[in-house]
Amino acid sequence: MGIVEVALKNMIVKIDDTLLYTQTDEWVRVEGDTITIGISDYAQKMLRDIVGVELPKKGARASKGQAVAVIESIKATAEIYTPAAGAVAEVNERLREEPELLNKDPYGEGWILKIKLENPKELESLLKPQDYIAKLQTAK
Numbered sequence: 001m002g003i004v005e006v007a008l009k010n011m012i013v014k015i016d017d018t019l020l021y022t023q024t025d026e027w028v029r030v031e032g033d034t035i036t037i038g039i040s041d042y043a044q045k046m047l048r049d050i051v052g053v054e055l056p057k058k059g060a061r062a063s064k065g066q067a068v069a070v071i072e073s074i075k076a077t078a079e080i081y082t083p084a085a086g087a088v089a090e091v092n093e094r095l096r097e098e099p100e101l102l103n104k105d106p107y108g109e110g111w112i113l114k115i116k117l118e119n120p121k122e123l124e125s126l127l128k129p130q131d132y133i134a135k136l137q138t139a140k
Contacts, residue, residue: 003107006133013136014041016107020123021132022083027107028126034089035123037082038111039071039102042136047073050102055091055113062086062115064122069112071102084122086115 002017019027025043029036044050052072062068067079068088091113095101101110117123127135 004129004133006136008042008136008139011045013045014107015129015133017129019107020126020128021135022081022126023135024081026080026083028083028123029111030120030123033117033120034114035084035086035117036111036114037068037080039078039080039106040132041106043078044103044106044110047071047075047078047102049074050099053095053099053102053112055093055095056088058088058091060088062088068115071099080112082115083126084115084120085118087118088113089116090114 004015004017006013006015019029021027021040025040027038027040050071050073054070056068062082062085064085065081068082069080071078071080092111
């Protein structure tokens with residue numbers, strides 16, 4: 001993993017430069033025809049203390065842009081969206097008992113789910129790390 005620290009207006013965030021990102025602050029790791037989805041360090045810092053995660057059922061079909069999981073924190077509730085259509089191949093069961101993994105290790109042990117892709121071309125709209133950094137730096 002290549003972790004890069006980026007200074008924003010009021011915080012330092014870590015960006016894994018081996019991943020792709022969404023406009024809604026999820027990260028995506030592409031491994032063949034399967035993607036792993038999690039939330040960025042920026043997203044977990046904005047949510048603060050994460051206290052719960054609602055995960056989808058394995059085998060459930062998701063459409064591109066569909067909410068597939070819900071994260072609950074002391075501050076807010078956030079939906080997690082899939083950047084591509086497919087079937088849920090795996091969920092991170094540890095998050096049911098240890099939702100704080102999303103705060104402690106968002107790019108590692110805090111992954112949320114894996115999707116078996118129907119159409120890999122749907123990933124073409126994802127942000128490269130440098131584009132995600134630029135998005136964060138220009139956000140209000």
